[in-house]
Amino acid sequence: MKNSLSFVKLVKYIEGYSFGEFFNDDNVDIFIDYLYEVSEEYQNNKWRCEYGATKLVIIMDDEDIVFKIPFNSTWDYDGHEYVFFYGAPAISTWDYCEAEEERYNIAKENGFANYVAKTNMVYSTKNGVRIYTQPKCYGYSREKRTSRKSLEVFGKWAKFNLPIREPSWLNAFIDHYGAYKLKKFLKFLIDEDWNDDLSGPNIGYTATGEPILIDYSSYME
Numbered sequence: 001m002k003n004s005l006s007f008v009k010l011v012k013y014i015e016g017y018s019f020g021e022f023f024n025d026d027n028v029d030i031f032i033d034y035l036y037e038v039s040e041e042y043q044n045n046k047w048r049c050e051y052g053a054t055k056l057v058i059i060m061d062d063e064d065i066v067f068k069i070p071f072n073s074t075w076d077y078d079g080h081e082y083v084f085f086y087g088a089p090a091i092s093t094w095d096y097c098e099a100e101e102e103r104y105n106i107a108k109e110n111g112f113a114n115y116v117a118k119t120n121m122v123y124s125t126k127n128g129v130r131i132y133t134q135p136k137c138y139g140y141s142r143e144k145r146t147s148r149k150s151l152e153v154f155g156k157w158a159k160f161n162l163p164i165r166e167p168s169w170l171n172a173f174i175d176h177y178g179a180y181k182l183k184k185f186l187k188f189l190i191d192e193d194w195n196d197d198l199s200g201p202n203i204g205y206t207a208t209g210e211p212i213l214i215d216y217s218s219y220m221e
């Protein structure tokens, strides 16, 4: 991957951009506009960007991984200024990709590696941008119909007021992995305190069709 032409170009474009002190979901569009301007691949729809509150994700047609770049800050509505993230569950308390990398390793140690997409740092650019990769996944919206069996299990669990932000994705997991295995994984998520930010957009399907968590870094500013 590191020698792939797309990756080499991405690094070149990133190193040609002046990020300033703060990089976040409030100013990322300026970077995305720049990327569009310099990248023929982007202009030809071979690259696209998605982002949430904590990361920019660059998705390329010719890669089976995506590139994730952590934001370092957010807009503070009270103080009317940008503030660095300080609560990411990682050594660098601003880096939610590093948080995912650390959590992936914990999931693996506990036998849950196949439920979470592996995030892994591959490069740090000259101008200080950390680039991570994750296997490319596909949208939860492609979900086939939920089986009656999973709805039944889900109905039972729902009575316990599961501490999951938006739990409908559990149906796909129950269908695929079975209630017994999933119960163990859910207990692990809740015990580890990874459960608060789990909702449909943070779930994907691998290239081979397994449902998987693609964003499991939580959000604590």
Ligand SMILES: Nc1ncnc2c1ncn2[C@@H]1O[C@H](COP(=O)(O)OP(=O)(O)OP(=O)(O)O)[C@@H](O)[C@H]1O
Binding pocket: 050, 051, 052, 053, 054, 055, 056, 057, 059, 066, 096, 117, 134, 135, 136, 137, 138, 197, 201, 202, 204, 214, 215, 217, 218, 219
């Ligand atoms: N592995 C992946 N394959 C394909 N698309 C992805 C992948 N990871 C992320 N995305 C897309 O990028 C979006 C943002 O990624 P992610 O959820 O990791 O960022 P975030 O900033 O942590 O989001 P949030 O606002 O939920 O905290 C996802 O909702 C999804 O659309």
Ligand SMILES: [Mg+2]
Binding pocket: 052, 053, 201, 202, 215
């Ligand atoms: Mg997300």
